[in-house]
Amino acid sequence: MEEVRIPLIGEKAPEFEAVTTKGKIKLSDFLGKWVVLFSHPADFTPVCTTEFAAFAEKQEEFKKRNVQLIGLSIDSVYSHIAWIREIQKYFGFKVEFPVIADLDMNVAHLYGMIHPGSGKTSTVRTVFVIDDKGIVRAILYYPATNGRNIDEILRLVDALQYTDKHGVATPANWKVGEKVIVPTPLTVDDAEKRMKEDYEKVDWFLAFKKYEK
Known part of the structure; x- marks a missing residue:
């Protein structure tokens, strides 16, 4: 089985440049902000749709904490655009954050988001919390069948920022x-x-x- 390399807590988050629903971005564009980089298995799938609606519902809470959300899956930017339009239509939340169209799987491989035992052409549900200096501070992994708790991700950011300060x-x-x-x-x-x-x-x-x- 192919070995998966995962950036470790305390390491510098790997730099990348990627095409997104907000145009091209680099991770280094967000130095000075915290970043929550999260992957989902595929657009237009049931669990992922509920998660994206939940992230979009809480995106202002992330902004209050100086956090930039960045989504990712191995889908085209056209698929992402169509999907987030449907999310807004059915859930009422506009996805304001960029979603990476990782068709070449470059970012997914950099961050160990593809687990061969789970699938070779889709990412598992991954969350990387990266601080304002570009350091990986926390990592969460979930299987395709189970959605994440967005309030827990906010709570984790609160805890990390508080412990850093105090x-x-x-x-x-x-x-x-x-x-x-x-x-x-x-x-x-x-x-x-x-x-x-x-x-x-x-x-x-x-x-x-x-x-x-």
């Missing part, structure tokens, strides 16, 4: 406004100090503090 971590199921995790002490002395600090402590290795705007 130097903390976020617990399971965290949402904006909830308490966050203080960095764990790395020495015995710091562990002793932690137990005397004014945090909500479970033990020396797990302590919480209030959310800050």
